[in-house]
Amino acid sequence: MGFSETLKNTNTMSNYLYDIKEVHISTIKWGDTVMCNDGHMRTVGKTDISYGGFMGSSLFGDSHKLGRIPVKKIIFKTLG
Numbered sequence: 001m002g003f004s005e006t007l008k009n010t011n012t013m014s015n016y017l018y019d020i021k022e023v024h025i026s027t028i029k030w031g032d033t034v035m036c037n038d039g040h041m042r043t044v045g046k047t048d049i050s051y052g053g054f055m056g057s058s059l060f061g062d063s064h065k066l067g068r069i070p071v072k073k074i075i076f077k078t079l080g
Contacts (some may be wrong), residue, residue, distance in 0.1 A: 017077040021068035025057045035072035036060065 001048045020035060028034065042048075048060050055063040064071060 017079065019075045019077065020039045021073050021075060025059055025064045025067050026051075027070050028057075028059055028071055028073065033074040033076070034059065035074060037062075041074055 013066045019042050028044060028049060030044050030049060031039055034044060036042050042060070044059065056066050057063065059071060
């Protein structure tokens with residue numbers, strides 16, 4: 001799928017600069033930080049993501065409509 005487009009260039013939250021990119025759920029791996037539907041940033045752990053199965057990949061128990069809705073991945077920038 002053709003996601004991976006930058007939504008916002010420079011966001012500041014708690015003195016961090018970051019980009020938000022919309023990516024397919026299959027590209028998310030543990031250790032990534034995502035913006036959930038409730039607006040909170042969460043780091044993905046090993047138990048938070050599952051692959052395969054009847055509903056395909058799921059993140060925090062949500063399949064994101066079988067991968068049709070992109071996941072908002074947070075990419076932190078380094079200062080300097």
